[in-house]
Amino acid sequence: MTDIVFIITLCLGLIVWVEIVRDFYHILAHNWQALYRFHNWHHRVFNSNFNPVSQEIYRKAHWYNDVPEALVMMFFGTIPVIILWSFNVDYWWFAESGFFYSSFFLLGAIFRGSGLPNMDKITDLTHHPGQFSSLPAQWFINRPYHWRHHFDNQKAYYSGTLALVDKVMGTALSLKGKTVGVTGASGTLGIEILKILHLNQAKIVAFSSKNKSITLDMNGYDLPVKTLIWEVGKEHELINELLKIDILIINHGINVNSKRSIEFIKESYEVNTFSSCRLMELFFQTIKTNRDKACKEVWINTSEAEVMPAFSPLYELSKRALGNLVTLRRLDAPCIVRKLILGPFKSKLNPIGIMSANWVAKQIIKNVKKDCRNIIVTINPVIFLIFPLKEFFQSLYFKIFTYKNSN
Numbered sequence: 001m002t003d004i005v006f007i008i009t010l011c012l013g014l015i016v017w018v019e020i021v022r023d024f025y026h027i028l029a030h031n032w033q034a035l036y037r038f039h040n041w042h043h044r045v046f047n048s049n050f051n052p053v054s055q056e057i058y059r060k061a062h063w064y065n066d067v068p069e070a071l072v073m074m075f076f077g078t079i080p081v082i083i084l085w086s087f088n089v090d091y092w093w094f095a096e097s098g099f100f101y102s103s104f105f106l107l108g109a110i111f112r113g114s115g116l117p118n119m120d121k122i123t124d125l126t127h128h129p130g131q132f133s134s135l136p137a138q139w140f141i142n143r144p145y146h147w148r149h150h151f152d153n154q155k156a157y158y159s160g161t162l163a164l165v166d167k168v169m170g171t172a173l174s175l176k177g178k179t180v181g182v183t184g185a186s187g188t189l190g191i192e193i194l195k196i197l198h199l200n201q202a203k204i205v206a207f208s209s210k211n212k213s214i215t216l217d218m219n220g221y222d223l224p225v226k227t228l229i230w231e232v233g234k235e236h237e238l239i240n241e242l243l244k245i246d247i248l249i250i251n252h253g254i255n256v257n258s259k260r261s262i263e264f265i266k267e268s269y270e271v272n273t274f275s276s277c278r279l280m281e282l283f284f285q286t287i288k289t290n291r292d293k294a295c296k297e298v299w300i301n302t303s304e305a306e307v308m309p310a311f312s313p314l315y316e317l318s319k320r321a322l323g324n325l326v327t328l329r330r331l332d333a334p335c336i337v338r339k340l341i342l343g344p345f346k347s348k349l350n351p352i353g354i355m356s357a358n359w360v361a362k363q364i365i366k367n368v369k370k371d372c373r374n375i376i377v378t379i380n381p382v383i384f385l386i387f388p389l390k391e392f393f394q395s396l397y398f399k400i401f402t403y404k405n406s407n
């Protein structure tokens with residue numbers, strides 16, 4: 001039994017190893033001009049619908065890029081074989097799994113380069129043309145994920161099969177050039193998120209309920225930000241602006257603390273729950289093209305109050321309702337939906353918060369670049385355990401007891 005476990009672990013480990021080699025070869029190809037001259041053929045092949053622009057370029061690209069890439073994988077795939085063999089490790093020959101796995105890619109590249117019909121359909125799954133039927137995947141690279149490497153930012157989304165290297169390198173999401181809108185923009189966290197987005201080369205748009213343009217203090221110079229004034233209950237007026245937004249960060253919120261009268265119940269749910277849901281649904285309506293499916297996202301700041309007391313019952317109730325509705329709606333969301341699960345940070349809403357909004361904003365962006373879909377930033381270690389469990393089981397429960405269509 002232990003031998004079988006060892007053999008399976010060895011084989012899978014060496015397949016992961018050659019995939020890591022592939023991704024680093026790819027990164028090198030984008031950062032070393034001598035290699036990029038060959039790799040560039042791969043980028044010249046496709047139009048934005050993943051249709052080859054010419055059969056000649058298509059075939060050449062395989063000889064200049066895919067064949068050498070597979071040979072490098074095979075070369076590095078033999079190194080563990082030699083090491084295990086020289087140490088006389090039992091079953092060392094199973095270490096050849098990485099080499100054999102890579103050789104399939106070599107054969108596929110040779111067949112495609114030779115122009116054998118239909119080979120692309122069988123051996124090149126991430127470059128098929130046509131409408132995207134899924135969203136960018138989290139772990140195994142699919143077409144929308146890889147599309148972003150070709151048409152969003154070539155200096156990101158390097159992974160070819162497993163998203164491991166992108167996650168470790170923080171290249172699983174590129175903010176460069178993306179138009180990012182933030183609600184609650186004049187608030188403590190809103191300002192810090194806008195600053196860090198700007199430093200990450202995003203085009204920032206502030207959505208504020210205060211009738212005042214936002215200017216960021218960027219350590220020595222003032223940066224005026226395009227500011228759109230909006231009002232809870234009139235979210236539909238934003239539709240034309242949302243069409244132009246790539247990433248919408250729904251961050252506005254209130255905390256009525258110890259109040260419990262009907263006015264405060266209404267206000268808490270209206271601001272924290274319903275206006276956020278309306279904005280999310282409105283944003284979903286803007287997703288139409290392959291590019292939208294691959295690049296548009298919505299991030300929703302629900303708070304760790306989803307699973308923990310915040311010593312403010314109406315805040316908890318309204319944020320939990322928001323969190324639960326987001327869990328339900330993201331089962332069918334037409335774009336990536338991320339939740340921000342934040343612990344207490346110092347702000348107008350929470351003057352006794354422990355973390356700083358600046359640090360929280362940095363952690364959010366760091367996690368987003370690793371493509372975390374539930375971004376937990378807190379000093380409470382229990383949340384890292386409770387929240388994923390709650391999210392998993394609630395999502396499963398919603399999936400079992402609800403239907404996508406009304407009929």
Ligand SMILES: NC(=O)c1ccc[n+]([C@@H]2O[C@H](COP(=O)([O-])OP(=O)(O)OC[C@H]3O[C@@H](n4cnc5c(N)ncnc54)[C@H](OP(=O)(O)O)[C@@H]3O)[C@@H](O)[C@H]2O)c1
Nearest residue numbers: 184185186187188189208209252253303344345347349350
């Ligand atoms: N501070 C914490 O400990 C903590 C912890 C977890 C989660 N959060 C969440 O983080 C988000 C940002 O909070 P913050 O701590 O930075 O608080 P903040 O400084 O008070 O910012 C909240 C912002 O929300 C907007 N807002 C407030 N009332 C509104 C209304 N009626 N209609 C529309 N927008 C309204 C305002 O921005 P505009 O005037 O620009 O619209 C306000 O500045 C909130 O969703 C909050 O629940 C906070």
